[in-house]
Amino acid sequence: MSNITDLSKESNPVNPQADQVCSGFSLILPIYNEEAGLVATLDHLQQAFHRMNCPYEIIAVNDGSTDRTSELLQTRREIRVIEHLINRGYGAALKTGIRHAKYSLIVITDADGTYPNEMIPRLVALAQSVDMVVGARIGANVDYSPLRKIPKWFLVRFAEWITDSRIPDLNSGLRVFHKQSMEKFLKILPDSFSFTTTITVAMLTNNYVVRYEPIDFYSRKGKSKIKPIRDTLRFVQLILRTGLYFAPLKVFLPIAGVFFSGFLFTLVQDLFVREDLTERTLILLIAATQMGMFALLADMLDKRT
Numbered sequence: 001m002s003n004i005t006d007l008s009k010e011s012n013p014v015n016p017q018a019d020q021v022c023s024g025f026s027l028i029l030p031i032y033n034e035e036a037g038l039v040a041t042l043d044h045l046q047q048a049f050h051r052m053n054c055p056y057e058i059i060a061v062n063d064g065s066t067d068r069t070s071e072l073l074q075t076r077r078e079i080r081v082i083e084h085l086i087n088r089g090y091g092a093a094l095k096t097g098i099r100h101a102k103y104s105l106i107v108i109t110d111a112d113g114t115y116p117n118e119m120i121p122r123l124v125a126l127a128q129s130v131d132m133v134v135g136a137r138i139g140a141n142v143d144y145s146p147l148r149k150i151p152k153w154f155l156v157r158f159a160e161w162i163t164d165s166r167i168p169d170l171n172s173g174l175r176v177f178h179k180q181s182m183e184k185f186l187k188i189l190p191d192s193f194s195f196t197t198t199i200t201v202a203m204l205t206n207n208y209v210v211r212y213e214p215i216d217f218y219s220r221k222g223k224s225k226i227k228p229i230r231d232t233l234r235f236v237q238l239i240l241r242t243g244l245y246f247a248p249l250k251v252f253l254p255i256a257g258v259f260f261s262g263f264l265f266t267l268v269q270d271l272f273v274r275e276d277l278t279e280r281t282l283i284l285l286i287a288a289t290q291m292g293m294f295a296l297l298a299d300m301l302d303k304r305t
Helices: 038-049 069-074 090-100 117-126 146-163 179-183 195-205 228-246 248-274 279-304
Strands: 002-005 025-031 056-063 080-084 105-108 132-136 175-178 210-214
Touching: 025 038, 025 090, 038 056, 038 069, 038 117, 056 069, 056 090, 069 080, 080 090, 090 105, 090 179, 090 195, 105 117, 105 179, 117 132, 117 175, 117 210, 132 195, 146 195, 146 228, 146 248, 175 179, 175 195, 195 210, 195 228, 228 248, 228 279, 248 279
Parallel strands: 025 056, 025 105, 056 080, 132 210
Antiparallel strands: 002 080, 105 175, 132 175
């Protein structure tokens, strides 16, 4: 359940000479126990948007915070606040914000001060000509935990193989996309931190145009909500699920190939060593055939839907 408190006030263009022009955007800010950096982030966002010749709204989704986050939000009359009565997850907060956004262009960022929100006007401008712009954390100043880099490297390589695309940043939380495109995927997007990972794979496997713009990344204010082992396992699970959903041939054909290679190996043994056709060889042939047919059927269903 969501308790919606409308504290919105549409922000009009302040500077008519501003160098960024767009039809308007909704910024979604998912928040869970971010009292340490929330006020600074909101001030930073408004400062960044001050020169934009572009209407916008800021939607803060308070995802069941138990600290002073809700109290701080109630003092901000220039934003729209949506309250989750319980903590439902990062992805769930984003989906709530997207459903309530009034503009067709959606911007997401974090409330912990890690992202350079002054880059948002540039990302919004770039998004006018592509389907999604991702702030890739490959800039000159990136403070990223080495412990998280190791599993992420393998996840990115696997995602690149699934999507046939180069992915400089798989799960950046600073990005801009079009609401109409994203609504097609909302039902399959997870409620957890894996939202951004899944959205990247979903967009790339469906041939949307994704642009990566280098950005810096700073140390967060407050305690991190990421649990490396648990969330890495969830990332793997979700990438596999998304791969099955959008690129079934990529997942099933290699498995069929392994079975078929095993069939050829045992067939040679049967012909030249045992001089008899064994059950193992027949089972491997049947498994390879069934897996190959299943891959083709899954791909056909994917193309139809």
